[in-house]
Amino acid sequence: MPEIDVVIIKELRELTGAGIMDCKQALEETKGNINEAAEILRKKGIASAAKRASRTAGQGVIESYIHSGNKIGAMIEINCETDFVARTEEFKGLAHDIAMQIAAMNPDNETEDNSLDSLLSQEFIKDPSKTIGELVTEVTAKTGEHIEVKRFIRFAIGD
Numbered sequence: 001m002p003e004i005d006v007v008i009i010k011e012l013r014e015l016t017g018a019g020i021m022d023c024k025q026a027l028e029e030t031k032g033n034i035n036e037a038a039e040i041l042r043k044k045g046i047a048s049a050a051k052r053a054s055r056t057a058g059q060g061v062i063e064s065y066i067h068s069g070n071k072i073g074a075m076i077e078i079n080c081e082t083d084f085v086a087r088t089e090e091f092k093g094l095a096h097d098i099a100m101q102i103a104a105m106n107p108d109n110e111t112e113d114n115s116l117d118s119l120l121s122q123e124f125i126k127d128p129s130k131t132i133g134e135l136v137t138e139v140t141a142k143t144g145e146h147i148e149v150k151r152f153i154r155f156a157i158g159d
Contacts, residue, residue, distance in 0.1 A: 008032065009024050009027060012037055018142075026041050042138075044141075055145070057145075059079060059081060060080050060086050063076050063098075064099060065100045072154070074102035074155070075153050077152070078095045078147065078149050079147070080143065080148075081145040085145045090142055091143060097124070098119070101119070101124065101125055101132060102119065103154060107122060
């Protein structure tokens, strides 16, 4: 089997956030095809995220987003397993993106279960090729921890 170039391993790692050895193994499996390797890693990430779902997510952040004009805002509580992950840019970015999503898309907020389902099934405003639930799963795979959107609220002047 030909040796996989370090440059392509690094490119796949930057694309997916997966570990170096996982990237190398996926590239070897696909004979260097970066797109197929990324798909393999995405599927592995979904599988590993499902395994983590039973873990307790007792740490996290509360993030707010106020839309320009100060007429619409949102606040979200998103949890993870450790304070270490809660402080990462990846996790804080996820919280910010979801708060922005809530302000922009106004998910159903009738009951707690329905509102979370409504939010997680929405297309991500920054990348409509994935849902908010898939975005959470991607960050779960990158951080190695169970991540859970706990609750949220949206405010709008006149509502």
